Amino acid sequence: MFKLSKTLALTIVIALTILALAGCGQTQSTGSSSSSSSDSSQQAKSDDVIKIGTLGPLTGNTATYGISTKNGVEVAVDEVNKAGGINGKQVKLFSEDTRGDQTEAANAATKLIEQDKVIAIVGGVLSSETMTAGPIANDAKVVMISSSSTASGIPDIGDYIFRNCLSDDVQATQLAEYAAKDLGLKKFAIMFTNNDYGLSLKNAFEKKAKEVAQVVDIETYNDGESDFRAQLTKIKGFNPDALYIAGYYTEAAKIAQQAQEQGLKVQTLGADGFYSPKLVELGGKAVEGAIFTAGFFADDPAEAVQNFVKAYKEKYNAEPDMFAAQAYDAAKILLSAIKNANGAGGEALQAEMAKTRDFPGITGNTSFAENGDAVKDIIILKVENGKFTKLR
Secondary structure, eight states, X not given: OHHHHHHHHHHHHHHHHHXXXXXXXXXXXXXXXXXXXXXXXXXXXXXXXEEEEXXXXXXXXXXXXXXXXXXXXXXXXXXXXXXXXXXXXXXXXXXXXXXXXHHHHHHHHXXXXXXXXXXXXXXXXXXXXXXXXXXXXXXXXXXXXXXSOXXXXXXXXXXXEEEOSOOHHHHHHHHHHHHHHTSOOOEEEEEEESXXXXXXXXXXXXXXXXXXXXXXXXXXXXXXXXXXXXXXXXXXXXXXXXXXXXXXXXXXXXHHHHXXXXXXOOEEEEOXXXXXXXXXXXXXXXXTTOEEEESOOTTOOXXXXXXXXXXXXXXXXXXXXXXXXXXXXXXHHHHHHHXXXXXXXXXXXXXXXXXXXXXXXXXXXXXXXXXXXXXXXXXXXXXXTTEEEEOO
């Protein structure tokens, strides 16, 4: 009996173990089913939102441009979402930091498209970023609209690439003409940053300036440099009336300071890369009187402009610059097209973007030419008493 009971007990233990293992297996199966259910739920939630992205420098030397761009897009997305979204769906924004690097821009575009599954991108911020990321978006049939990439080759990337900022050609040409005819300047020197943005501005300004006046010297520099004395010494020898700086405020402020230190008395001229409060903060008295082209003026009394300025200040406790304003308009144009495309991306969205005519933005009415380039007016600003004032 003892041996029989022991055997029976052992049999019972084995049976219970098998049942326990079966139970564990069932639990794992249930857990797997639950995970699958969760994935389905997440997918359903994903289907309830419209995904768009931004890419640009959020860190590094040009971070102020990228941060302003991202902020401007966020204000536009907030407005749309508070008004009920697009066809009942909220807009979800994904933002990637390029650090101003072309390789990072390509990686950012790839991530936004393949991993985050955005249907459109506002960016890049720098022309060099858009030159790299644009072809990736275009090949994927993902609409990309840049609010600040002004290089001349941007519209040639493809049908899915748009921009709502003025090209380097337009702003440099108009400023050269204005400087010669309205300001009476006759001898121009040029300094340009050695990238797509600087070269494009330099070429356009040089061409027009030679038609209406004289170009006495051209010098180059790289982003991030801090000593421009050698170039300025050479320029001083030509005794120019004006110095056109085809670059960003970071270097422009230092160039103006070092020119002043060397006794180079010239009218400082620039492009939209000047338009940041940091220009005055870094350059001080040396940038007083500087004249440059821009696509936005925050002190414009128009109701739409002031509503944007108010919303931006409330959200970020800062004054919006041109990059924020142009990004806001870019996002509004894009979101309007998405609505007209019933929330779809791809060919449907591209077609709606291409139809844009006289979109009433805070940077002026915007239309797209056949190649996706912006058709709009230009603004000329001047630094007076440490603030920006409008000349035209």
